[in-house]
Amino acid sequence: MPVFAALTEEEYRRLCDYLYRRTGMVFTETKRYYVERRVVERMTATGSGSFPSYFARLRGNMEGEIERFVNAFTVNETYFYREDHQLQCLSRDLLDDRLRASGRGRSIRIWSVPCSTGEEPYSIAMWLLENWPLVDSCDIEIVGSDIDTAVLELARAGLYGRRALMRLSPYLVEKYFTPQGPETWKILDDLRESVRFTRVNIVEPGETAPHGRFDVIFCRNVLIYFDDASRRVAAENLYANLLPGGYICLGHTESMSRISPLFDVRRFADAIVYQRPPGDAHG
Amino acid sequence: MPLIRKPPPGNTDSTAPANPAGPCLDALVGGDDNARWNAARAAPDTPEGARALGEALGRERNPRVREAILTSLVRMSTPEGVQAVLPLLRSDDALLRTGALDALRTMGGAVRPYLPPLLHDADADVRLIACELLRQLPGEQATPLLCAILDTETEPNVCASAVEVLAEVGGPEALPVLARCEERFRGIAFLEFSIRTTIDQIRSQVSR
Numbered sequence: 001m002p003v004f005a006a007l008t009e010e011e012y013r014r015l016c017d018y019l020y021r022r023t024g025m026v027f028t029e030t031k032r033y034y035v036e037r038r039v040v041e042r043m044t045a046t047g048s049g050s051f052p053s054y055f056a057r058l059r060g061n062m063e064g065e066i067e068r069f070v071n072a073f074t075v076n077e078t079y080f081y082r083e084d085h086q087l088q089c090l091s092r093d094l095l096d097d098r099l100r101a102s103g104r105g106r107s108i109r110i111w112s113v114p115c116s117t118g119e120e121p122y123s124i125a126m127w128l129l130e131n132w133p134l135v136d137s138c139d140i141e142i143v144g145s146d147i148d149t150a151v152l153e154l155a156r157a158g159l160y161g162r163r164a165l166m167r168l169s170p171y172l173v174e175k176y177f178t179p180q181g182p183e184t185w186k187i188l189d190d191l192r193e194s195v196r197f198t199r200v201n202i203v204e205p206g207e208t209a210p211h212g213r214f215d216v217i218f219c220r221n222v223l224i225y226f227d228d229a230s231r232r233v234a235a236e237n238l239y240a241n242l243l244p245g246g247y248i249c250l251g252h253t254e255s256m257s258r259i260s261p262l263f264d265v266r267r268f269a270d271a272i273v274y275q276r277p278p279g280d281a282h283g
Numbered sequence: 284m285p286l287i288r289k290p291p292p293g294n295t296d297s298t299a300p301a302n303p304a305g306p307c308l309d310a311l312v313g314g315d316d317n318a319r320w321n322a323a324r325a326a327p328d329t330p331e332g333a334r335a336l337g338e339a340l341g342r343e344r345n346p347r348v349r350e351a352i353l354t355s356l357v358r359m360s361t362p363e364g365v366q367a368v369l370p371l372l373r374s375d376d377a378l379l380r381t382g383a384l385d386a387l388r389t390m391g392g393a394v395r396p397y398l399p400p401l402l403h404d405a406d407a408d409v410r411l412i413a414c415e416l417l418r419q420l421p422g423e424q425a426t427p428l429l430c431a432i433l434d435t436e437t438e439p440n441v442c443a444s445a446v447e448v449l450a451e452v453g454g455p456e457a458l459p460v461l462a463r464c465e466e467r468f469r470g471i472a473f474l475e476f477s478i479r480t481t482i483d484q485i486r487s488q489v490s491r
Contacts, residue, residue: 008487008488009487010483010484010486010487010488011484011488014450014451014484017450017451018451050488051488052488056421056422059421059422059451060421104297107290107297109297125287128287135287136288138288139290140287140289140290141290142287190286191286194286194287205324214297227389228389229358229360229389232354232357232385233354233357233358236350236351236354240324243297261346262347280347
């Protein structure tokens, strides 16, 4: 493996400026070693002989380099109870607020998009059952959607390995899963039936609109991969899919404020989320 | 039986489609905020959409509907769409100018043919924005255009915008041009500082 010298101070600044502008990810001097390691990995993988040549490759998104680079910085796997501070926020603040404000009685709609192999929508269901006192007295619809029909089939099957369950207590695993061999667990049928899975491309309004409008949307770690145009269109589609006053939760490195002026920022004890203004009935 | 109680079947307000089907383009003119919003979002799928959006953009006052119009024009990214957005770069309203810049920089190759005239526009504010639009180009295309600006531009703010973009895209060929620009604007502290920083950034690549 070739050995590259570390980035110069100017190169590091140039890269960080670009990353912030392109993805919203912020890296300061304290993260320099972390960033440099990943740059070197990508330079090696792409055969780039110098930082300038790699940076040109990144800027030009040659062979999808932006996605690969971002992947090197993010935990590119999904598991149950990932970023559970947002689930905490859901049960402590968002749902009660929605019930108070919506005027639709005890009815809640939640959308997990993209849902990949189902860990997120099933996590939402489990979390509510465990942590939200009103769960049995409300009508709750949880929809999981993804563009990839293959992962949706896996989500419907509900089979998971040890890594996917790593954040769950033995109590939760025993309560909601049945072992299917030494390294595989199947989610309970009764929990599987609590989530509906659909295919959707979130940059196509014709595909998002039929899903209706939701109280809360989880759209984590996907907008960061989009180019500016797709991100803008996706944000507007998600806005249209929110009920007035509804909330959207993004990944921890993402910021809607940089993408669209349509949403209000709301700071709760456990998470920062974005809200469609309550008085805005557009769409 | 699901562990979580689902809503009873039926088409409630929230499960109805987020966009009513088939809003017509006429709503862009005479509809209420709601109708104009829906019409703007549906316009890219209609043959006369670009023209209708362009006309609506000039008169629309509701910021959310305007945002929907701009997003639809971005989705289309056609020459007609670019031409509809360009006049907003001259607006007295800073929000409109920023909205237009954001839209144009996401319209990709459709904007490219309009950049040379924008860089020579009589209005310095438009030239400044045009420099920012060059950021979307590959470095080898953007650098000569930015260098030409630095050699001829009389407004320090426009030069500063070009220098800022060069800090990201520029290569060693920009170094002598930056030095000449620094000389021309000697005494304008913010521009001197910006040029020195950019020169240092580019030199650090050359010396490796």
